[in-house]
Amino acid sequence: MVTGEEGGCLLRVDRVAKSYGGLKVLNDVTLTVPQGSITGVIGPNGSGKSTLFDVITRYTACDSGQLTFNGQSITGLAPHQVSRRGLVRTFQLTRVFPALTVAENLLVFAGRPSGRGASRGGRHGEAAAGNPAPADPADAGLPQGEDQVRELLEFTGLARLATAEAATLSYGQLKLLEIAQVLMLRPKMLMLDEPMAGINPGLADEIAAHLLALRDRGLTLLLVEHNIPIIQRLCDTVVVLAAGQVMARGKPGDVLADQDVREAFLGD
Ligand SMILES: Nc1ncnc2c1ncn2[C@@H]1O[C@H](COP(=O)(O)OP(=O)(O)OP(=O)(O)O)[C@@H](O)[C@H]1O
Numbered sequence: 487m488v489t490g491e492e493g494g495c496l497l498r499v500d501r502v503a504k505s506y507g508g509l510k511v512l513n514d515v516t517l518t519v520p521q522g523s524i525t526g527v528i529g530p531n532g533s534g535k536s537t538l539f540d541v542i543t544r545y546t547a548c549d550s551g552q553l554t555f556n557g558q559s560i561t562g563l564a565p566h567q568v569s570r571r572g573l574v575r576t577f578q579l580t581r582v583f584p585a586l587t588v589a590e591n592l593l594v595f596a597g598r599p600s601g602r603g604a605s606r607g608g609r610h611g612e613a614a615a616g617n618p619a620p621a622d623p624a625d626a627g628l629p630q631g632e633d634q635v636r637e638l639l640e641f642t643g644l645a646r647l648a649t650a651e652a653a654t655l656s657y658g659q660l661k662l663l664e665i666a667q668v669l670m671l672r673p674k675m676l677m678l679d680e681p682m683a684g685i686n687p688g689l690a691d692e693i694a695a696h697l698l699a700l701r702d703r704g705l706t707l708l709l710v711e712h713n714i715p716i717i718q719r720l721c722d723t724v725v726v727l728a729a730g731q732v733m734a735r736g737k738p739g740d741v742l743a744d745q746d747v748r749e750a751f752l753g754d
Pocket residue numbers: 506511529530531532533534535536537538578
């Protein structure tokens with residue numbers, strides 16, 4: 487069993503529980519995410535990783551437990567209130583507007599896209615965007631939003647695809663676009679649910695480099711990922727979930743060398 491606690495945490499999850507019917511999906515989960523770190527969450531399929539993300543971002547109410555972000559309780563908030571406080575997330579299944587261009591998909595998060603309306607593009611997967619764009623349509627097309635779009639297109643390497651419809655992007659490019667979308671909200675902390683899943687190794691390396699660059703700019707990241715080499719490369723701390731419980735926490739090298747973890751998760 488590996489455990490450890492650092493000071494200066496931005497997010498604290500305290501004794502959180504969540505059941506679906508008789509199934510205890512999260513059972514007394516306690517963890518902290520240190521400010522300015524990349525923290526990884528790993529665990530077998532069905533161990534509760536995405537549910538943990540849903541609970542933290544308040545898409546799903548937990549049955550018990552406390553959530554504290556940036557020193558304030560977020561336990562009773564609605565998802566849009568959580569994201570307004572600077573805690574945003576992406577989803578395991580990408581959610582972009584397929585009929586909008588790449589640039590428009592970013593402008594949606596600054597206000598309404600200029601020109602062609604958002605009404606053409608239903609989202610992939612569930613209907614709600616969740617991380618809401620600022621509500622005031624008067625913000626649409628303001629230079630500030632457009633400057634931010636340009637900067638994020640450059641940062642993610644999507645600038646050459648700015649006028650391409652999102653429907654034409656590869657799955658990996660969609661993942662990058664989704665990261666750029668939530669960065670439009672200028673978050674303090676970004677939660678990513680399997681950002682490398684199903685994408686080619688070259689683009690996975692590219693996304694990894696972007697995540698490190700974001701950390702170096704001061705963003706705090708919480709990352710669910712099955713790709714262990716990526717976890718080892720990126721994460722300052724790893725939390726292992728098994729059957730809804732935290733079974734280990736610590737530096738990636740220590741956690742991944744732990745015999746209990748290897749038996750439960752890596753099949754050794
Ligand atoms: N809305 C729901 N209703 C009922 N059961 C659910 C619901 N959401 C998740 N579960 C169950 O909770 C368990 C944990 O699911 P979750 O999606 O959190 O796992 P995960 O660790 O993200 O898995 P994966 O690695 O496959 O993405 C699973 O048994 C799943 O079937």
